[in-house]
Structure formats: structure tokens, C-alpha cells
Amino acid sequence: MDIHICKTCGHLAFNGAPDSCPVCKMPKEHFEKNDNVFVDSKAKSPEADVKHVPSIKVVKTCGLIPEDTCTDVHVRIGEVLHPMTEGHLITFIDCYVNDEFSGRVMLSANSLNPAAAFHVKETSGKVRIVENCNLHGYWMAEVEI
Ligand SMILES: [Fe+2]
Structure with a gap:
């Protein structure tokens, strides 16, 4: 499973890191890939x-x-x-x-x-x-x- 975590609010994105977090609005750079x-x-x-x-x-x-x-x-x-x-x-x-x-x-x-x-x-x-x-x-x- 392809998973990116927002380091600010913990939101998980499953289709690649979004341009901004849909929960806390932080930019893409705040996402970290962790499939596990x-x-x-x-x-x-x-x-x-x-x-x-x-x-x-x-x-x-x-x-x-x-x-x-x-x-x-x-x-x-x-x-x-x-x-x-x-x-x-x-x-x-x-x-x-x-x-x-x-x-x-x-x-x-x-x-x-x-x-x-x-x-x-x-x-x-x-x-x-x-x-x-x-x-x-x-x-x-x-x-x-
Ligand atoms: Fe628990």
C-alpha cells in the first residue's frame, strides 16, 4: 500500500502526497512516505x-x-x-x-x-x-x- 503521512496532523494519503494536507493544509513537504x-x-x-x-x-x-x-x-x-x-x-x-x-x-x-x-x-x-x-x-x- 502506498502511504504518505502528514507529519503535522497524522493524516494518511493513499494516492501519493497531496499538494496540501486536506486536514491541516500543510504543504506536500510535510508528508513522509511510510507504507508500513x-x-x-x-x-x-x-x-x-x-x-x-x-x-x-x-x-x-x-x-x-x-x-x-x-x-x-x-x-x-x-x-x-x-x-x-x-x-x-x-x-x-x-x-x-x-x-x-x-x-x-x-x-x-x-x-x-x-x-x-x-x-x-x-x-x-x-x-x-x-x-x-x-x-x-x-x-x-x-x-x-
Ligand atoms: Fe490503543
């Missing part, structure tokens, strides 16, 4: 899958936006829920639709569970979810919607 981010996380913590791999539920009928096409992508981090404490937390959940970056949910340990919902305009295609744990790195899952 997911492999490294898994290698460092081989038992950690169950608490880190995004668990994705697709809901075809959106209750919030019934007047337009909307596919709900509900994400929770971990089949066994990941902790959310000051010392160990999920810092963000990024969503990619058909290989394009679509949005980020930033999380803090104060009052949020490690979960997010994305309201996707597409009714078919591929959704990729990437999450970052402050201690255990990057984890990813993909789903066809």
Missing part, C-alpha cells in the same frame, strides 16, 4: 486488533437526512471497545469514500466514546475508515456500502 504504518501497529501489538480495528456498520436508510441520498456509516473502535482516557485514547477517525479523503472526527477523552457516524452521499462504493490510537498507532477497515 498498519503493519507496524500490528507488529508492535499483535493482540491489539480486537480493541483497535474499526468496526463498521452500514445503514442504508438515513434517519437524519431522509430528503436526499444518504448512507450512514457508523464506526466504533474495537469489537471490544477501546478505552478513552487521558493516557490512552483514539485521537481521530478519518473516512475515505472511493479512495478520496472525506472527513475527520477528532476525539478527546473527556466526554466521547471512541465512535463516529459519517453521512455519505454515495449509495454504493468503498468506504475506508482509518483510526489513530495515541499508544498503538494506525488501524484500518474497509467496507462496501
Whole structure:
């Protein structure tokens, strides 16, 4: 997998380094190639899958936006829920639709569970979810919607 990491905000680009980061707007030079981010996380913590791999539920009928096409992508981090404490937390959940970056949910340990919902305009295609744990790195899952 071709992966570039933004050294400022941790965003992962999968189609080469972009001219500017879609999350923090830093220029291309702030990206560093590292094709092994997911492999490294898994290698460092081989038992950690169950608490880190995004668990994705697709809901075809959106209750919030019934007047337009909307596919709900509900994400929770971990089949066994990941902790959310000051010392160990999920810092963000990024969503990619058909290989394009679509949005980020930033999380803090104060009052949020490690979960997010994305309201996707597409009714078919591929959704990729990437999450970052402050201690255990990057984890990813993909789903066809
Ligand atoms: Fe973790």
C-alpha cells in the first residue's frame, strides 16, 4: 500500500502526497512516505486488533437526512471497545469514500466514546475508515456500502 503521512496532523494519503494536507493544509513537504504504518501497529501489538480495528456498520436508510441520498456509516473502535482516557485514547477517525479523503472526527477523552457516524452521499462504493490510537498507532477497515 502506498502511504504518505502528514507529519503535522497524522493524516494518511493513499494516492501519493497531496499538494496540501486536506486536514491541516500543510504543504506536500510535510508528508513522509511510510507504507508500513498498519503493519507496524500490528507488529508492535499483535493482540491489539480486537480493541483497535474499526468496526463498521452500514445503514442504508438515513434517519437524519431522509430528503436526499444518504448512507450512514457508523464506526466504533474495537469489537471490544477501546478505552478513552487521558493516557490512552483514539485521537481521530478519518473516512475515505472511493479512495478520496472525506472527513475527520477528532476525539478527546473527556466526554466521547471512541465512535463516529459519517453521512455519505454515495449509495454504493468503498468506504475506508482509518483510526489513530495515541499508544498503538494506525488501524484500518474497509467496507462496501
Ligand atoms: Fe490503543
